[in-house]
Amino acid sequence: MDSQSSEKQLKKLKQRQSEQKIVKKIVLITTAIIIALVLIVGVGGYFYVQGALKPVDTDSDKNVKIEVPIGSSIDTIAATLEDKGIIKNAKIFKYYTKFNNGAGFQAGTYKLSPAMTIEEIIKSLKTGKVYRTPEFxxxxxxxxxxxxxxxxxxxxxxxxxxxxxxxxxxxxxxxxxxxxxxxxxxxxxxxxxxxxxxxxxxxxxxxxxxxxxxxxxxxxxxxxxxxxxxxxxxxxxxKEKKMSVHEFLTFASLLEREATASTDRETIASVFYNRIEEGMPLQTDPTVLYALGKHKNRVLYKDLKVKNPYNTYTNKGLPPGPIANAGIESLKATIDPASTEYVYFVADSDGKNHFAKTYAEHQKNVAKYIK
Structure with missing residues (x-):
């Protein structure tokens, strides 16, 4: 083989080696790019999913009415939640629910908040109740x-x-x-x-x-x-009783401060209604204390004469407004009092109330139970 042929073969060999190096570089760079893209997509996807699973607005204090009809599919429910602003992404909610075995949602009407977590929403829909962990x-x-x-x-x-x-x-x-x-x-x-x-x-x-x-x-x-x-x-x-809301709350507040047992509220209410009907002052001690603006273990005779609109010893009917904030039992008793003829009652040292129809009977109770 002459020297020229040898040189040509050597050139081709070097050219192939150079091309192979370039190909290897391209393969390595391409592989690195693909791996980087996969990582970027993977990490980006992870954070996207995590973001979609967080509450829409942790500071929200509003409740949104959500209807879940009988037979609703997870797709329909997820779409409704996203449309109402309760979740960020319907698809992610659907797959998260399925992955965590969150199926079996109950039909009904819910009031859900954009501040609720995915877990709270799922628990609410599965149990038929709204579950949310309060901060305070x-x-x-x-x-x-x-x-x-x-x-x-x-x-x-x-x-x-x-x-x-x-x-x-x-x-x-x-x-x-x-x-x-x-x-x-x-x-x-x-x-x-x-x-x-x-x-x-x-x-x-x-x-x-x-x-x-x-x-x-x-x-x-x-x-x-x-x-x-x-x-x-x-x-x-x-409306039927021709009683205003203000009168309702005022009457109930008297029961709340007078009653020592839930069973007494209806009877005390009947006493107050009977006294109002007969044109008698209510003569309830808590209104005197409210008029005085201070707590006392015992109301004295001189206290009963205090000149104040809230004093039901010197003023007939209800006081100008409530003297406390009444609970549901007192509100119920105001609406549905017992049917009695009592116009007097007195509490003994144990807090038990004793009722009377006449002043003479009341005086006997006072002598017997007030030491």
Whole structure:
């Protein structure tokens, strides 16, 4: 083989080796790009799915009505939840539910929130109840006055008693409550003799909040909102009885402060109704204490003469407004009192009430049970 042929073969060999190196580089670069794309897509997909499984709005305090008809498929339910803004992605919700064996949703009407987690939504739809873990709860017992509720709010939040009282007695807030709940908060709260316009309008209950520090306005509004929800149930009956909502809440507040047992409320209510019908003053001690503006273990004879619109010893009929915030038992007793002829009652040292039809009988009870 001559030298020229050898040189040509050597050139071809070098060219092939060069081409092979280029091909290897291209393969390596292409492989690296593919792997990078897979990783990017994978990681991106992971974070996308994780994001889609988070609540739509953790700060939301609204509830959305969701209808789940009988026989609804998971696709239909997921689409409805996305359309109503309860979840971010219907497909991801569907696959997540199936993967976690979340089928078996119950038909019904739900009030779900954009702040709920996927797990809370699934649990609610499976059990037929709305499950959501509150960040903060506040319990308001029955029978507290508005300033006692203010003290409880101050004890359980970062707000002061003064801040709460400033809010619930402000003209702007009262006007807003009248606008939001016109059937419940009426012009009756504007009576010049009323101490606090919203006394009796802050419903005693346990309130759940889904933010760690709800605003003071949110807390107070929820209490009035709950009173409105209860009142709405009784509006037809109140219309039949020709009793206003304000009278309803006022009457119930007297029962709340007088009753020592749930079974007594209906009987005490009958006493009050009987006394009103006969033109007798109600003569209930809690109104005297409210008039005095302080708690006393025993009401003295001189206290009964205090000149105040709330004193039911010196004024006939109901006081200008509620003297406390009544619970459901007192509200029910106001609507459905017992049928009796009693016009007197007195409580013994154990808190048991003794009823009488005549003053003479009442005097005997006082002599027997009041030591």
């Amino acid at each position: 709860t506040l319990t308001v017992p029955e029978g507290l006055t508005i300033d006692q509720i203010a003290e409880r709010v101050a004890k359980n939040t970062n707000y002061s008693k003064e801040q709460f009282m400033d809010l619930v007695t402000s003209k702007a807030f009262i006007k807003n409550m009248k606008k939001q709940f016109p059937d419940t908060v009426t012009k009756a709260v504007n009576d010049k003799d009323i101490r606090y316009a919203l006394e009796g309008y802050l419903y005693p209950a346990t309130y759940s909040f889904y933010e760690k520090e709800p605003s003071l306005e949110t807390i107070a509004t929820d209490m009035v909102k709950q009173t409105d929800a209860i009142v709405q149930q009784y509006l037809p009956t109140l």
